[in-house]
Amino acid sequence: MPIHDQGYRHYTGERTLHRRGWWVIARAGLADRLRERRFLGLFIFAWSLFVLRAVQLYIGETLARGVFFAPSEQTFQLFLDQQRLFVFFITIYAGAGLIASDRQSHALQIYLSKPITRNDYIAGKLLTLAIFLVAVTWVPAMLLLVLQVLFSGSLEFVADHPRLVPAITLASALQVALAVVTMVALSSLSSSRRFAAMLYAAIAIFAAAIARVLQASTGHAGWVLLSPENTLLAVNDVIFGAASVAAVPLPIAIGALAVVFAACIVILERRVRAVDVVA
Amino acid sequence: MTDGPAASLDGVTVAYGRHEALRHVSAEFPTGATGLLGPNGAGKSTLIKALLGLVAPASGRMHVLGHDVSQSPLAVRARVGYMPESDAHIPGMTAVSFVSYCGELAGLPRANAMQRAHEVLAYVGLGEARYRNLETYSTGMKQRARLAQALVHDPDLLLLDEPTNGMDPKGRDEMLALVRDIATTKGISLVLSSHLLPDVEYACSHVVVLHKGAVAAQGPISALKGSSGRVFELRVKGDDARFADALRAEGLECHVDGGGALRVFVAEERGSRLLFQLAVRHGVQVRHLRASVPSLEDVFARALGEEP
Numbered sequence: 001m002p003i004h005d006q007g008y009r010h011y012t013g014e015r016t017l018h019r020r021g022w023w024v025i026a027r028a029g030l031a032d033r034l035r036e037r038r039f040l041g042l043f044i045f046a047w048s049l050f051v052l053r054a055v056q057l058y059i060g061e062t063l064a065r066g067v068f069f070a071p072s073e074q075t076f077q078l079f080l081d082q083q084r085l086f087v088f089f090i091t092i093y094a095g096a097g098l099i100a101s102d103r104q105s106h107a108l109q110i111y112l113s114k115p116i117t118r119n120d121y122i123a124g125k126l127l128t129l130a131i132f133l134v135a136v137t138w139v140p141a142m143l144l145l146v147l148q149v150l151f152s153g154s155l156e157f158v159a160d161h162p163r164l165v166p167a168i169t170l171a172s173a174l175q176v177a178l179a180v181v182t183m184v185a186l187s188s189l190s191s192s193r194r195f196a197a198m199l200y201a202a203i204a205i206f207a208a209a210i211a212r213v214l215q216a217s218t219g220h221a222g223w224v225l226l227s228p229e230n231t232l233l234a235v236n237d238v239i240f241g242a243a244s245v246a247a248v249p250l251p252i253a254i255g256a257l258a259v260v261f262a263a264c265i266v267i268l269e270r271r272v273r274a275v276d277v278v279a
Numbered sequence: 280m281t282d283g284p285a286a287s288l289d290g291v292t293v294a295y296g297r298h299e300a301l302r303h304v305s306a307e308f309p310t311g312a313t314g315l316l317g318p319n320g321a322g323k324s325t326l327i328k329a330l331l332g333l334v335a336p337a338s339g340r341m342h343v344l345g346h347d348v349s350q351s352p353l354a355v356r357a358r359v360g361y362m363p364e365s366d367a368h369i370p371g372m373t374a375v376s377f378v379s380y381c382g383e384l385a386g387l388p389r390a391n392a393m394q395r396a397h398e399v400l401a402y403v404g405l406g407e408a409r410y411r412n413l414e415t416y417s418t419g420m421k422q423r424a425r426l427a428q429a430l431v432h433d434p435d436l437l438l439l440d441e442p443t444n445g446m447d448p449k450g451r452d453e454m455l456a457l458v459r460d461i462a463t464t465k466g467i468s469l470v471l472s473s474h475l476l477p478d479v480e481y482a483c484s485h486v487v488v489l490h491k492g493a494v495a496a497q498g499p500i501s502a503l504k505g506s507s508g509r510v511f512e513l514r515v516k517g518d519d520a521r522f523a524d525a526l527r528a529e530g531l532e533c534h535v536d537g538g539g540a541l542r543v544f545v546a547e548e549r550g551s552r553l554l555f556q557l558a559v560r561h562g563v564q565v566r567h568l569r570a571s572v573p574s575l576e577d578v579f580a581r582a583l584g585e586e587p
Contacts, residue, residue: 008402008465011433013391015357024383032371097370106367110428113331113361114384115353273333 021116025124030131033094042093043132046086050140053079054147061151071148073161076141077240080171081233086136087179092200095129095183097193099272104191108272118272122184129180138172163241171236178232178257185264188271204229221248225256232257283345284309285436285468286330291339293322293329300325302492303339308470312462314479314500315472316579317489323472324364326489327438330470331361344435357386360429364440364472366421368413374400375409378427385432392431399427403457419450426457430467437461437469443478451478458482480575488579496578503578510571511543511551517563525561529553534580540567544577 033039102108111121187196207227214223224230235253286308293301301322317323328334332352341348343355375396382392400409403423443451459482461467473479488496526533532544558565
């Protein structure tokens with residue numbers, strides 16, 4: 001009789017018809033990315049602006065109190081705007097292959113043959129990217145606010161700006177949601193992560209360029225709606241109370257973003273299937 | 280496990296656009312090993328995906344392990360293991376992390392899934408290679424890894440879609456031995472989809488034959504082969520096609536293979552003498568006659584109504 005039986009044995013342990021398949025997928029996605037040194041480098045670099053802003057806050061509160069670098073709501077809006085560059089690169093790096101790689105390796109039928117729904121799968125993929133993006137937008141912005149309180153030694157700044165926390169949260173949420181939903185939807189369109197990355201970059205860069213050119217040549221602010229990124233900036237102006245003269249009315253901007261979200265959801269609904277139907 | 284069949288379909292039609300991949304299919308897959316036979320495009324993979332609830336039928340009902348597939352697809356998938364036909368894997372993973380991940384997706388706690396992954400990988404013969412990245416595996420090893428991910432949550436029913444595809448003869452024999460072991464000694468029912476008759480004949484006791492999206496034959500292989508009759512393989516000098524027509528006109532089942540040999544099914548009460556009499560009558564010379572018992576190939580050919 002063998003010391004250790006290596007034959008098949010029936011499983012007698014715990015087994016659940018769980019509703020946390022999305023979390024299993026997200027956790028695996030996070031671990032997969034964090035194993036890559038290049039991505040870790042990019043992720044750490046994305047915190048460099050946070051360090052600069054923290055130094056600015058420290059100087060403003062200690063060495064040159066009230067003279068330079070006095071923080072305002074716009075300090076935090078500007079910080080989130082500047083983080084867009086890192087959001088762009090992290091979205092492409094961590095998001096382009098989320099579904100495209102699964103399509104390339106025929107993994108969708110493995111996923112969907114398990115007791116999880118398509119929504120679980122999509123939610124897991126969205127969450128993977130969203131966690132990274134929240135970690136370079138909302139988390140550092142809120143940490144800056146905490147540092148501001150610590151450096152000043154009072155809650156006066158927060159009390160004077162009661163809408164700052166909701167504004168940071170809402171602006172970060174919109175920024176992250178737009179990037180995540182767009183990238184994951186584009187990733188589902190192809191079995192090549194490179195193609196998905198190029199598609200995302202083309203939409204982000206060219207749509208913004210075309211919108212700016214048309215705005216400048218016609219003088220009509222409505223062209224901003226061609227670029228989801230620029231539309232989001234206009235919405236952020238309203239969120240942080242710095243409505244620009246060129247901005248389109250808020251309901252129209254929100255409507256334009258809603259159209260983008262709806263289009264992405266339709267794409268995901270049609271593309272995430274265990275069986276590709278060509279008919 | 281339920282007392283009834285492992286899976287059953289009742290009048291199931293599955294359509295992709297205007298093309299009907301399955302047409303009013305009614306079939307039963309009893310507990311144990313059942314072969315799902317059919318030529319390419321017969322609807323085997325579609326039937327398996329329908330049983331998993333991955334494609335919704337236009338009409339009909341399906342039950343797997345006592346669950347209505349349309350009502351509780353997740354409960355079905357929790358108790359079923361699926362080994363896909365294509366080279367499916369999750370990129371960037373080692374075999375043990377892949378199988379463990381599949382275990383977690385199937386509802387096993389993380390630690391248990393990892394323990395099971397080690398066990399099933401050892402069982403399918405990948406114990407030594409379990410820390411290697413799946414992308415470095417040979418075709419046969421990938422097939423074994425896919426079998427391991429289907430087994431990791433200890434399913435009651437395994438759906439194997441062409442499990443020996445692309446394997447060398449030795450690997451194929453080993454895979455079939457595993458499949459047979461699972462069905463006979465581990466108490467796991469399985470549906471083995473294949474167009475390779477010897478694979479099904481080796482591993483299964485029952486068979487469902489699909490042809491052009493419809494069931495052409497089903498039942499225990501021994502019953503389908505039939506016991507009251509013999510198959511004669513014969514070669515004749517003369518017009519073999521005309522002779523084959525003549526045999527059919529006499530009410531005999533006759534198939535002509537590519538090499539010009541005729542396989543003729545003769546009922547028990549009518550012996551080989553009949554064949555000689557007919558040969559004389561139609562002016563052909565019998566050059567070779569060999570008697571054999573009906574094989575699954577004959578069942579398949581008869582069910583499809585085609586020449587093997």
